[in-house]
Amino acid sequence: MPNLTPYPQRLSAGFYRREDVVQIAKELLGKVLVTAFDRIQTAGRISEVEAYRAPDDRACHAYGNRRTKRTEVMFQEGGRAYIYLCYGIHHLFNVVTAPEGMAHAVLIRGIEPLEGTDVMYQRRGIKLDTRGSMPAKLTAGPGALAQALGLHTQQTGHSLIHADSEIWIEDRGMVIPENAIAAGPRIGVAYAGECANREWRFWLRDSRFVSRGNSSYDLKS
DNA sequence: CAAACGATCGGCT
DNA sequence: GCCGATCGTTTGC
Numbered sequence: 001m002p003n004l005t006p007y008p009q010r011l012s013a014g015f016y017r018r019e020d021v022v023q024i025a026k027e028l029l030g031k032v033l034v035t036a037f038d039r040i041q042t043a044g045r046i047s048e049v050e051a052y053r054a055p056d057d058r059a060c061h062a063y064g065n066r067r068t069k070r071t072e073v074m075f076q077e078g079g080r081a082y083i084y085l086c087y088g089i090h091h092l093f094n095v096v097t098a099p100e101g102m103a104h105a106v107l108i109r110g111i112e113p114l115e116g117t118d119v120m121y122q123r124r125g126i127k128l129d130t131r132g133s134m135p136a137k138l139t140a141g142p143g144a145l146a147q148a149l150g151l152h153t154q155q156t157g158h159s160l161i162h163a164d165s166e167i168w169i170e171d172r173g174m175v176i177p178e179n180a181i182a183a184g185p186r187i188g189v190a191y192a193g194e195c196a197n198r199e200w201r202f203w204l205r206d207s208r209f210v211s212r213g214n215s216s217y218d219l220k221s
Numbered sequence: 222c223a224a225a226c227g228a229t230c231g232g233c234t
Numbered sequence: 235g236c237c238g239a240t241c242g243t244t245t246g247c
Contacts, residue, residue, distance in 0.1 A: 186228070
């Protein structure tokens with residue numbers, strides 16, 4: 001059988017609306033996050049993610065299924081952006097998953113720059129230096145990559161699926177073997193008690209565009 | 222109405 | 235490695 005799958009292929013409702021957010025988080029590694037605001041396209045390969053899951057996850061903003069104005073979008077059907085302000089400064093981008101009524105999300109924590117890198121430098125306020133390799137600080141860390149892609153809290157709730165969306169995720173056919181994925185506890189959730197021990201942070205083991213050291217271990221060694 | 226608190230980053234030591 | 239910035243959201247009085 002010839003492979004007739006045309007790439008790139010935008011991820012569809014069926015991908016996002018499954019109930020296993022941990023599995024979806026892992027599958028998002030290697031996919032390509034794209035923004036196209038005012039016809040300026042920027043894109044990067046997802047290299048680090050974290051899963052959050054209401055109602056039982058104390059680290060999740062919708063813990064206990066509490067609905068607030070901010071978290072309401074997490075309860076909507078999968079395939080939307082949940083973007084919130086962190087520490088008064090950083091705009092953190094999450095992918096809403098699961099069917100309507102289940103508040104699950106995947107925080108995107110790192111991307112490897114692919115397209116529009118000049119714009120990324122501009123948005124980040126980093127001076128372009130063509131000598132040497134791209135600095136990890138360009139798009140490693142959730143606040144950094146959101147800034148590089150022009151993501152902002154005002155886009156929270158936007159669809160990642162509709163044809164006219166300015167934010168979407170593509171499958172470009174990259175296959176990530178399980179042993180290329182590392183796992184560890186989520187960052188910055190010490191307040192979450194036992195839930196802080198859940199190893200729901202995943203990253204591409206060999207990527208430089210990861211927010212913390214590549215310690216911890218590989219999945220399925 | 223008041224106040225505490227971040228799913229972080231960058232600058233400085 | 236440590237520390238301060240900065241402000242919307244949430245909760246408590």
